[in-house]
Amino acid sequence: xxxxxxxxxxxxxxxxxxxxxxKSQKIESLLKxxxxxxxxxxxxxxxxxxxxxxxxxxxxxxxxxxxxxAIKDIDGMLNSLAAEYYDILMKYLxxxxxxxxxxxxxxxxxxxxxxxxxxxxxxxxxxLSDTNSV
Amino acid sequence: MANSLRLYLAxxxxxxxxxxxxxxxxxxxxERHNKPEVELKTSPELLxxxxxxxxxxxxxxxxxTSINSLRISxxxxxxxxxxxxxxxxxxxxxxxxxxxFQVLRRKPVQGYDISxxxxxxHCEEMQKQKLIDFIIQFMEARYxxxxxxxxxxxxxxRTTRCDRVSETVHVKQHLRYYNVTPHCINHSLFx
Numbered sequence: 001x002x003x004x005x006x007x008x009x010x011x012x013x014x015x016x017x018x019x020x021x022x023k024s025q026k027i028e029s030l031l032k033x034x035x036x037x038x039x040x041x042x043x044x045x046x047x048x049x050x051x052x053x054x055x056x057x058x059x060x061x062x063x064x065x066x067x068x069x070a071i072k073d074i075d076g077m078l079n080s081l082a083a084e085y086y087d088i089l090m091k092y093l094x095x096x097x098x099x100x101x102x103x104x105x106x107x108x109x110x111x112x113x114x115x116x117x118x119x120x121x122x123x124x125x126x127x128l129s130d131t132n133s134v
Numbered sequence: 135m136a137n138s139l140r141l142y143l144a145x146x147x148x149x150x151x152x153x154x155x156x157x158x159x160x161x162x163x164x165e166r167h168n169k170p171e172v173e174l175k176t177s178p179e180l181l182x183x184x185x186x187x188x189x190x191x192x193x194x195x196x197x198x199t200s201i202n203s204l205r206i207s208x209x210x211x212x213x214x215x216x217x218x219x220x221x222x223x224x225x226x227x228x229x230x231x232x233x234x235f236q237v238l239r240r241k242p243v244q245g246y247d248i249s250x251x252x253x254x255x256h257c258e259e260m261q262k263q264k265l266i267d268f269i270i271q272f273m274e275a276r277y278x279x280x281x282x283x284x285x286x287x288x289x290x291x292r293t294t295r296c297d298r299v300s301e302t303v304h305v306k307q308h309l310r311y312y313n314v315t316p317h318c319i320n321h322s323l324f325x
Contacts, residue, residue, distance in 0.1 A: 097188055099188065105190060121148065128153060
Protein backbone atom coordinates (compact mmCIF):
# COMPACT_ATOMS: atom_id res chain seq x y z
CA UNK A 1 0.00 0.00 0.00
CA UNK A 2 2.72 2.41 1.01
CA UNK A 3 4.74 1.28 -2.02
CA UNK A 4 1.83 2.05 -4.36
CA UNK A 5 1.39 5.49 -2.78
CA UNK A 6 5.12 6.20 -3.24
CA UNK A 7 4.86 5.25 -6.94
CA UNK A 8 1.88 7.56 -7.42
CA UNK A 9 3.81 10.36 -5.71
CA UNK A 10 6.83 9.81 -7.98
CA UNK A 11 4.65 9.92 -11.13
CA UNK A 12 2.98 13.05 -9.88
CA UNK A 13 6.39 14.59 -9.16
CA UNK A 14 7.56 13.92 -12.73
CA UNK A 15 4.36 15.46 -14.09
CA UNK A 16 4.81 18.48 -11.84
CA UNK A 17 8.45 18.90 -12.90
CA UNK A 18 7.39 18.81 -16.57
CA UNK A 19 4.68 21.43 -15.87
CA UNK A 20 7.19 23.66 -14.10
CA UNK A 21 9.57 23.32 -17.04
CA UNK A 22 6.92 24.58 -19.52
CA LYS A 23 5.92 27.30 -17.05
CA SER A 24 9.54 28.46 -16.83
CA GLN A 25 9.82 28.82 -20.60
CA LYS A 26 6.53 30.73 -20.75
CA ILE A 27 7.74 33.09 -18.01
CA GLU A 28 11.03 33.78 -19.81
CA SER A 29 9.10 34.85 -22.92
CA LEU A 30 6.72 37.02 -20.85
CA LEU A 31 9.66 38.73 -19.13
CA LYS A 32 11.26 39.45 -22.51
CA UNK A 33 8.07 41.35 -23.43
CA UNK A 34 8.18 43.23 -20.09
CA UNK A 35 4.95 41.61 -18.86
CA UNK A 36 6.14 41.23 -15.28
CA UNK A 37 2.71 40.90 -13.64
CA UNK A 38 1.58 38.12 -16.01
CA UNK A 39 4.91 36.37 -15.44
CA UNK A 40 4.39 36.46 -11.67
CA UNK A 41 0.78 35.22 -12.01
CA UNK A 42 1.94 32.33 -14.22
CA UNK A 43 4.68 31.49 -11.73
CA UNK A 44 2.29 31.48 -8.76
CA UNK A 45 -0.41 29.47 -10.59
CA UNK A 46 -0.25 25.74 -10.06
CA UNK A 47 2.33 25.87 -7.25
CA UNK A 48 3.03 22.39 -5.85
CA UNK A 49 1.66 22.94 -2.35
CA UNK A 50 0.37 19.45 -1.59
CA UNK A 51 3.32 17.43 -2.84
CA UNK A 52 6.12 16.26 -0.49
CA UNK A 53 8.77 16.26 -3.21
CA UNK A 54 11.46 18.84 -2.44
CA UNK A 55 12.68 18.94 -6.05
CA UNK A 56 9.30 20.21 -7.28
CA UNK A 57 9.13 22.85 -4.59
CA UNK A 58 12.70 24.00 -5.29
CA UNK A 59 12.08 24.09 -9.04
CA UNK A 60 8.93 26.17 -8.58
CA UNK A 61 10.75 28.46 -6.15
CA UNK A 62 13.46 29.14 -8.76
CA UNK A 63 10.76 30.12 -11.28
CA UNK A 64 8.90 32.37 -8.80
CA UNK A 65 12.20 33.91 -7.68
CA UNK A 66 13.00 34.84 -11.26
CA UNK A 67 9.60 36.54 -11.60
CA UNK A 68 9.88 38.36 -8.26
CA UNK A 69 13.40 39.73 -8.93
CA ALA A 70 12.30 41.05 -12.35
CA ILE A 71 9.62 43.29 -10.84
CA LYS A 72 10.48 46.99 -10.70
CA ASP A 73 7.10 48.65 -10.15
CA ILE A 74 5.77 46.95 -7.03
CA ASP A 75 2.73 49.19 -6.45
CA GLY A 76 1.57 48.63 -10.02
CA MET A 77 2.12 44.90 -9.66
CA LEU A 78 0.05 44.68 -6.47
CA ASN A 79 -2.71 46.83 -8.02
CA SER A 80 -3.18 44.35 -10.83
CA LEU A 81 -2.67 41.17 -8.76
CA ALA A 82 -5.90 39.48 -7.66
CA ALA A 83 -6.46 38.93 -3.92
CA GLU A 84 -6.40 35.13 -4.29
CA TYR A 85 -2.65 35.34 -5.08
CA TYR A 86 -1.76 37.23 -1.89
CA ASP A 87 -1.41 34.19 0.38
CA ILE A 88 0.74 32.18 -2.00
CA LEU A 89 2.89 35.24 -2.73
CA MET A 90 3.40 35.78 1.01
CA LYS A 91 4.60 32.16 1.40
CA TYR A 92 7.15 32.68 -1.37
CA LEU A 93 8.26 35.99 0.17
CA UNK A 94 9.04 34.23 3.44
CA UNK A 95 10.91 31.55 1.52
CA UNK A 96 12.89 34.32 -0.16
CA UNK A 97 13.62 35.99 3.17
CA UNK A 98 14.99 32.75 4.58
CA UNK A 99 17.60 32.39 1.80
CA UNK A 100 19.90 35.08 3.20
CA UNK A 101 20.91 36.30 -0.26
CA UNK A 102 21.09 40.10 0.00
CA UNK A 103 19.36 41.24 -3.25
CA UNK A 104 16.60 38.64 -2.81
CA UNK A 105 16.02 39.67 0.81
CA UNK A 106 15.93 43.35 -0.11
CA UNK A 107 13.35 42.81 -2.86
CA UNK A 108 11.28 40.50 -0.64
CA UNK A 109 11.31 43.03 2.24
CA UNK A 110 10.04 45.82 -0.07
CA UNK A 111 7.23 43.66 -1.46
CA UNK A 112 6.40 42.33 2.03
CA UNK A 113 5.78 45.82 3.39
CA UNK A 114 3.52 46.80 0.48
CA UNK A 115 1.67 43.47 0.54
CA UNK A 116 0.91 43.81 4.27
CA UNK A 117 -0.69 47.23 3.65
CA UNK A 118 -3.10 45.56 1.24
CA UNK A 119 -3.61 42.08 2.64
CA UNK A 120 -3.31 42.74 6.37
CA UNK A 121 -1.92 40.57 9.15
CA UNK A 122 -4.30 37.69 8.36
CA UNK A 123 -2.16 36.92 5.34
CA UNK A 124 0.89 36.36 7.58
CA UNK A 125 -1.10 34.20 9.98
CA UNK A 126 -2.45 32.00 7.17
CA UNK A 127 1.12 31.60 5.98
CA LEU A 128 2.31 30.60 9.48
CA SER A 129 -0.49 28.14 10.14
CA ASP A 130 -0.84 26.44 6.75
CA THR A 131 0.55 22.90 6.66
CA ASN A 132 0.94 23.07 2.85
CA SER A 133 4.30 24.78 2.60
CA VAL A 134 6.23 25.99 -0.40
CA MET B 135 21.28 51.21 4.27
CA ALA B 136 18.96 52.99 6.68
CA ASN B 137 16.01 52.11 4.46
CA SER B 138 16.90 48.40 4.42
CA LEU B 139 17.13 48.45 8.23
CA ARG B 140 13.72 50.16 8.42
CA LEU B 141 12.19 47.52 6.10
CA TYR B 142 13.81 44.67 8.06
CA LEU B 143 12.46 45.98 11.38
CA ALA B 144 9.02 46.64 9.84
CA UNK B 145 8.88 43.06 8.53
CA UNK B 146 9.82 41.67 11.96
CA UNK B 147 7.25 43.93 13.65
CA UNK B 148 4.43 42.86 11.32
CA UNK B 149 5.32 39.18 11.69
CA UNK B 150 5.41 39.49 15.47
CA UNK B 151 2.05 41.24 15.53
CA UNK B 152 0.54 38.37 13.58
CA UNK B 153 2.39 35.60 15.43
CA UNK B 154 1.78 36.85 18.98
CA UNK B 155 -1.60 35.17 19.41
CA UNK B 156 -0.99 33.24 22.61
CA UNK B 157 -3.39 31.59 25.01
CA UNK B 158 -3.06 29.47 28.11
CA UNK B 159 -2.61 25.78 27.28
CA UNK B 160 -1.78 23.26 30.01
CA UNK B 161 0.64 20.48 29.14
CA UNK B 162 -1.03 17.54 27.35
CA UNK B 163 1.57 15.01 28.50
CA UNK B 164 1.83 15.72 32.22
CA GLU B 165 -1.01 16.65 34.56
CA ARG B 166 -1.01 20.05 36.22
CA HIS B 167 2.03 21.18 34.25
CA ASN B 168 2.09 24.26 32.05
CA LYS B 169 5.11 24.40 29.77
CA PRO B 170 6.05 26.69 26.85
CA GLU B 171 5.31 24.42 23.89
CA VAL B 172 7.75 26.20 21.57
CA GLU B 173 10.65 24.99 23.77
CA LEU B 174 9.54 21.39 24.11
CA LYS B 175 8.06 20.82 20.64
CA THR B 176 6.31 17.61 21.79
CA SER B 177 3.10 17.96 19.72
CA PRO B 178 3.24 19.18 16.12
CA GLU B 179 -0.40 20.37 16.17
CA LEU B 180 0.51 23.03 18.74
CA LEU B 181 3.28 24.58 16.64
CA UNK B 182 3.09 27.06 13.78
CA UNK B 183 5.61 27.18 10.93
CA UNK B 184 8.84 28.88 12.02
CA UNK B 185 9.77 31.94 9.99
CA UNK B 186 13.31 33.08 9.21
CA UNK B 187 13.74 36.71 8.17
CA UNK B 188 17.21 37.56 6.87
CA UNK B 189 18.51 40.99 5.98
CA UNK B 190 21.72 39.49 4.55
CA UNK B 191 23.92 36.45 5.28
CA UNK B 192 25.06 37.78 8.66
CA UNK B 193 21.85 39.24 10.10
CA UNK B 194 18.74 37.19 10.67
CA UNK B 195 15.76 36.76 12.93
CA UNK B 196 14.03 33.44 13.64
CA UNK B 197 10.45 33.60 14.91
CA UNK B 198 8.95 30.35 16.21
CA THR B 199 5.39 30.33 17.52
CA SER B 200 3.27 27.84 19.36
CA ILE B 201 -0.09 27.95 21.08
CA ASN B 202 1.17 29.40 24.36
CA SER B 203 4.63 30.76 23.63
CA LEU B 204 6.74 32.58 21.07
CA ARG B 205 10.50 32.49 20.66
CA ILE B 206 12.45 35.20 18.82
CA SER B 207 16.15 34.60 18.11
CA UNK B 208 18.38 37.31 16.69
CA UNK B 209 21.75 37.20 15.02
CA UNK B 210 23.53 40.52 14.54
CA UNK B 211 26.37 41.31 12.17
CA UNK B 212 29.89 41.22 13.56
CA UNK B 213 32.48 42.83 11.33
CA UNK B 214 35.60 41.46 13.05
CA UNK B 215 37.04 39.66 16.05
CA UNK B 216 36.89 42.68 18.37
CA UNK B 217 33.22 43.21 17.67
CA UNK B 218 32.58 39.51 18.13
CA UNK B 219 34.18 39.61 21.60
CA UNK B 220 32.34 42.80 22.61
CA UNK B 221 28.98 41.49 21.41
CA UNK B 222 29.43 38.18 23.20
CA UNK B 223 30.42 39.88 26.45
CA UNK B 224 27.57 42.38 26.28
CA UNK B 225 24.89 39.83 25.40
CA UNK B 226 26.20 37.42 28.04
CA UNK B 227 25.98 40.28 30.53
CA UNK B 228 22.32 40.78 29.57
CA UNK B 229 21.48 37.05 29.52
CA UNK B 230 22.78 36.62 33.08
CA UNK B 231 20.26 39.26 34.15
CA UNK B 232 17.46 37.61 32.19
CA UNK B 233 15.11 37.54 35.19
CA UNK B 234 15.05 41.31 35.33
CA PHE B 235 14.04 41.43 31.65
CA GLN B 236 11.42 38.64 32.10
CA VAL B 237 11.11 37.98 28.35
CA LEU B 238 14.81 37.27 27.77
CA ARG B 239 16.01 33.67 27.41
CA ARG B 240 19.09 32.78 29.49
CA LYS B 241 20.83 30.98 26.67
CA PRO B 242 20.45 32.00 23.03
CA VAL B 243 19.29 29.37 20.57
CA GLN B 244 22.13 27.53 18.76
CA GLY B 245 23.43 29.69 15.92
CA TYR B 246 22.05 32.99 17.25
CA ASP B 247 23.29 35.76 19.53
CA ILE B 248 20.26 36.42 21.70
CA SER B 249 16.82 34.89 22.21
CA UNK B 250 13.54 36.08 23.70
CA UNK B 251 10.83 33.78 25.04
CA UNK B 252 7.36 35.32 25.37
CA UNK B 253 4.62 33.26 27.01
CA UNK B 254 0.89 33.80 27.40
CA UNK B 255 1.52 34.97 30.97
CA HIS B 256 3.65 37.83 29.69
CA CYS B 257 0.87 38.79 27.28
CA GLU B 258 -1.62 38.82 30.13
CA GLU B 259 0.52 40.96 32.42
CA MET B 260 1.94 43.25 29.76
CA GLN B 261 0.52 44.79 26.62
CA LYS B 262 1.24 42.91 23.39
CA GLN B 263 2.02 46.11 21.47
CA LYS B 264 4.49 47.22 24.16
CA LEU B 265 6.26 43.84 24.07
CA ILE B 266 6.70 44.10 20.32
CA ASP B 267 7.90 47.72 20.64
CA PHE B 268 10.42 46.62 23.28
CA ILE B 269 11.97 44.04 20.97
CA ILE B 270 12.10 46.43 18.02
CA GLN B 271 13.61 49.21 20.19
CA PHE B 272 16.17 46.72 21.54
CA MET B 273 17.25 45.95 17.98
CA GLU B 274 17.35 49.64 17.00
CA ALA B 275 19.45 50.48 20.08
CA ARG B 276 21.92 47.69 19.18
CA TYR B 277 22.35 49.08 15.65
CA UNK B 278 22.76 52.65 16.93
CA UNK B 279 25.40 51.63 19.49
CA UNK B 280 27.23 49.53 16.92
CA UNK B 281 27.44 52.49 14.50
CA UNK B 282 28.62 54.79 17.31
CA UNK B 283 31.28 52.29 18.37
CA UNK B 284 32.55 51.79 14.81
CA UNK B 285 33.06 55.56 14.49
CA UNK B 286 34.89 55.79 17.83
CA UNK B 287 37.54 53.09 17.38
CA UNK B 288 40.33 53.65 14.86
CA UNK B 289 41.83 50.88 12.69
CA UNK B 290 45.15 50.82 14.60
CA UNK B 291 43.36 50.51 17.92
CA ARG B 292 41.29 47.61 16.61
CA THR B 293 44.32 45.54 15.49
CA THR B 294 46.38 46.14 18.66
CA ARG B 295 43.47 45.47 20.93
CA CYS B 296 42.69 42.21 19.20
CA ASP B 297 46.25 40.96 19.56
CA ARG B 298 46.70 41.76 23.21
CA VAL B 299 46.36 38.94 25.73
CA SER B 300 44.88 41.18 28.43
CA GLU B 301 41.83 42.11 26.32
CA THR B 302 39.61 42.49 29.37
CA VAL B 303 41.04 45.93 30.10
CA HIS B 304 39.97 47.18 26.67
CA VAL B 305 36.67 45.32 26.84
CA LYS B 306 35.92 47.26 30.04
CA GLN B 307 36.66 50.54 28.31
CA HIS B 308 34.31 49.72 25.45
CA LEU B 309 31.59 48.44 27.73
CA ARG B 310 31.46 51.96 29.15
CA TYR B 311 29.78 52.96 25.87
CA TYR B 312 26.82 50.99 27.15
CA ASN B 313 26.88 52.88 30.51
CA VAL B 314 27.76 49.72 32.39
CA THR B 315 29.39 50.47 35.76
CA PRO B 316 32.76 48.91 36.72
CA HIS B 317 31.12 47.03 39.59
CA CYS B 318 28.72 45.28 37.21
CA ILE B 319 31.52 44.51 34.75
CA ASN B 320 33.69 42.91 37.45
CA HIS B 321 30.76 40.87 38.66
CA SER B 322 29.88 39.65 35.17
CA LEU B 323 33.41 38.95 33.98
CA PHE B 324 34.96 37.52 37.13
CA UNK B 325 31.96 36.25 39.06
